[in-house]
Amino acid sequence: MTKSIHRVTVEIRQIERLSDRVRMLELADMDDWELPPFTAGAHLNVHLPSGLVRSYSLCNDPAERKFYRIAVLREDEGRGGSRQVHELRQGERLLLSLPRNHLPLAPEGRVVMVAGGIGMTPFLSMVPVLERQGRPYELHLCARDSRADAFSALLAPMIRSGKLVRHYSGTGARLDIQALIAGIGTEDHVYLCGPERMISEAQSLGAGLGERLHMERFGPAGVGAEKAYVVKLARSGGNIPVTTGQTMLDALRAAGVDIPASCEAGVCLDCRTRFLEGSPDHRDIAMPVADRTSHLTPCVSGCLGDSITLDL
Numbered sequence: 412m413t414k415s416i417h418r419v420t421v422e423i424r425q426i427e428r429l430s431d432r433v434r435m436l437e438l439a440d441m442d443d444w445e446l447p448p449f450t451a452g453a454h455l456n457v458h459l460p461s462g463l464v465r466s467y468s469l470c471n472d473p474a475e476r477k478f479y480r481i482a483v484l485r486e487d488e489g490r491g492g493s494r495q496v497h498e499l500r501q502g503e504r505l506l507l508s509l510p511r512n513h514l515p516l517a518p519e520g521r522v523v524m525v526a527g528g529i530g531m532t533p534f535l536s537m538v539p540v541l542e543r544q545g546r547p548y549e550l551h552l553c554a555r556d557s558r559a560d561a562f563s564a565l566l567a568p569m570i571r572s573g574k575l576v577r578h579y580s581g582t583g584a585r586l587d588i589q590a591l592i593a594g595i596g597t598e599d600h601v602y603l604c605g606p607e608r609m610i611s612e613a614q615s616l617g618a619g620l621g622e623r624l625h626m627e628r629f630g631p632a633g634v635g636a637e638k639a640y641v642v643k644l645a646r647s648g649g650n651i652p653v654t655t656g657q658t659m660l661d662a663l664r665a666a667g668v669d670i671p672a673s674c675e676a677g678v679c680l681d682c683r684t685r686f687l688e689g690s691p692d693h694r695d696i697a698m699p700v701a702d703r704t705s706h707l708t709p710c711v712s713g714c715l716g717d718s719i720t721l722d723l
């Protein structure tokens with residue numbers, strides 16, 4: 412039985428150290444109720460005790476309904492969310508959003524997954540589904556070296572079966588994305604999750620794959636305007652200047668405009684806002700292409716001209 416709720420309160424049942432910088436948290440209902448269902452590739456927002464909200468991919472088999480697992484890389488130079496997650500203790504309670512999926516598995520075809528470091532996390536929920544479906548797949552794990560590889564130990568059976576291929580750049584075995592894309596069949600789907608550089612390279616090399624190329628970047632946190640522009644509010648009539656280095660969201664907040672926002676990294680789409688005029692510089696990693704002609708994400712997106720008009 413599942414509780415009918417829009418937010419989920421969980422407790423941290425277990426914390427596992429996967430490497431020096433990666434912790435895996437197992438989150439469960441306090442009374443052991445089943446949690447809301449999710450599909451492979453989904454993520455959710457974690458509301459941290461400080462008020463920060465961060466998005467993390469779900470790492471467990473979607474068929475497992477009694478817990479969620481997330482894996483978090485501690486980013487010492489980041490905005491503080493991952494450090495706070497690493498300070499959490501077993502038994503602490505957390506508020507979660509419901510799971511959402513911007514990286515769903517295609518219903519058929521061979522699946523080739525490429526993970527850059529912590530980008531492995533969405534694929535950990537896809538592998539058990541692909542196994543059950545008996546579909547052909549392969550998973551490429553890119554890391555600097557074995558010390559930076561937090562996930563191989565979890566995937567030992569896949570290493571033995573040859574379905575997991577490890578590429579350690581520190582030993583000169585960097586993944587050749589061009590060769591990988593050249594070997595993709597006409598029915599295959601390619602999934603990538605990793606840092607911006609990896610995704611950009613795959614995006615240009617794999618443009619011919621069209622909708623069979625699925626990507627999730629690490630969020631471009633803290634992206635500010637490269638040049639100043641003005642946000643015009645169509646309904647309330649305000650003109651709000653966005654200064655160089657400032658995000659549109661910060662400028663709106665400073666002017667007293669309340670925009671819902673969670674991840675502030677272009678991942679969750681909570682801040683999605685309709686625009687009426689102007690050319691946005693879309694920098695989110697989640698909005699469907701069809702929505703980009705009418706909506707933008709003010710937490711990370713900018714403006715290609717001197718002004719943009721929002722439906723606010």
Ligand code: FES
Pocket residue numbers: 671672673674675676677678679680681682683695708709710711
């Ligand atoms: S707050 Fe998450 S996409 Fe903007």
